[in-house]
Amino acid sequence: MPSFLIINPFGIGDVLFSTPLIRNVKEYFPDSRIYYLCNKRAYPVLRFNPLIEKIFIYERDEFEEIKRVSKLKWVKKGLSFISEIRKEKIKVSIDLSLNSQYGFFSFLAGIKERVGLDYKRRGFFLTRKIKIEGFEDKHVADYYLDVLKLLGVEPEPYNLEVYTSKENREKVDSFLEGKVFREDLVIGIAPCGGKTLDKQAFRKRWPERNFSLLIERIISELGAKIFIFAGPDEAQNVERIISDIDSSNIFNFTGWRLEEVVALVDKCFLFLGNDSGLLKVANALNKKIVALFGPVSEKVYGLYPFNPSQHIILKKDLPCRPCYKKFRLPECPYDIACLREIAVEEVFSAVSRLISS
Numbered sequence: 001m002p003s004f005l006i007i008n009p010f011g012i013g014d015v016l017f018s019t020p021l022i023r024n025v026k027e028y029f030p031d032s033r034i035y036y037l038c039n040k041r042a043y044p045v046l047r048f049n050p051l052i053e054k055i056f057i058y059e060r061d062e063f064e065e066i067k068r069v070s071k072l073k074w075v076k077k078g079l080s081f082i083s084e085i086r087k088e089k090i091k092v093s094i095d096l097s098l099n100s101q102y103g104f105f106s107f108l109a110g111i112k113e114r115v116g117l118d119y120k121r122r123g124f125f126l127t128r129k130i131k132i133e134g135f136e137d138k139h140v141a142d143y144y145l146d147v148l149k150l151l152g153v154e155p156e157p158y159n160l161e162v163y164t165s166k167e168n169r170e171k172v173d174s175f176l177e178g179k180v181f182r183e184d185l186v187i188g189i190a191p192c193g194g195k196t197l198d199k200q201a202f203r204k205r206w207p208e209r210n211f212s213l214l215i216e217r218i219i220s221e222l223g224a225k226i227f228i229f230a231g232p233d234e235a236q237n238v239e240r241i242i243s244d245i246d247s248s249n250i251f252n253f254t255g256w257r258l259e260e261v262v263a264l265v266d267k268c269f270l271f272l273g274n275d276s277g278l279l280k281v282a283n284a285l286n287k288k289i290v291a292l293f294g295p296v297s298e299k300v301y302g303l304y305p306f307n308p309s310q311h312i313i314l315k316k317d318l319p320c321r322p323c324y325k326k327f328r329l330p331e332c333p334y335d336i337a338c339l340r341e342i343a344v345e346e347v348f349s350a351v352s353r354l355i356s357s
Contacts, residue, residue: 003033005085005093005111006074007102008042009058012258012277013198014040016098016284016302017141019049020158021148024221026051026092028153035090037102041195044258045281048163056085085109092151096144100125113152134326141304157305160284164262172263179251180267185224188268188287189215191241192234193276200329202317204275206292206339206347211241213344214272216220217352218247227268228262229278230254272347275301278318288354290314290347297322307324312350316341 004025006016015038025034033053036046040059042150045142046052067074086109093106095116104113118129120127128150135143145155146211191211218224230238232255242250253264262281271282272290282289293315303311319337
């Protein structure tokens, strides 16, 4: 029986971009066992995927913290982690990490066939590889799918996929009972995000004041109920956005667990947000989407596969955009004009078009 370890240590969006690859593997090798290596933050969007046998969580920061305290404990923890993978006797690793460290993990775990993307000659532990200069001329999901060609698979561009549990759906149903009804127009909004850029996350965010004005207009003119989604460390951002708005039609789900948020997003008719992991969750749930893109290319990191009848991407094609290239974001001398210049009227019009279509 063939078995595969898919390695992707990046964020929520990147991990969801690998779900078409997972589907292709299972379609082409129906009897296969599929394992996955990801980080703790992305784990919830894979946890309930029925195609995955087992998930290995590797949190690099935790390993580095142990290393600072004791190199011996670090070595022991690393060997224990490799041993967990090794005992599954996996035949093939599909390495999407762009980092030699994970190829070395596969080698130590006894995985004989190691295929993946070779960025900056970091793929020297791979037995077969595709050299890339970065993600530039096509979608990240398509780069991932290209790796399957090394295994003789001609991949299909399947939709992104995300799942949650029956318990999470029941919890959401219980919370919404008597508050939100089937005939209600529910619009999900993710006004923050951008964690992959760390301290530069604000550069992927449409201005908070614009979100405030938009939400007021959506409620007053469309009669919608608003679901707000954000992480626990973004609570103050959300509070600034909604503090002056009548809250009777706003449900603030800031800080809810990601598994629960998946169930909540599935209740939305339409989803609106900055380029973020939650936008990709909505994409995987096949929602109508209005997406706001700034310094990052929507052709590379956007909705997949793009569907013009369901998706509207708003952006400003300034000469400097997109400036995020080869995993680097230069300083912005224009005060993020590529996002600031997207008008509230444009976004409201896009929302209205998708609702009426």
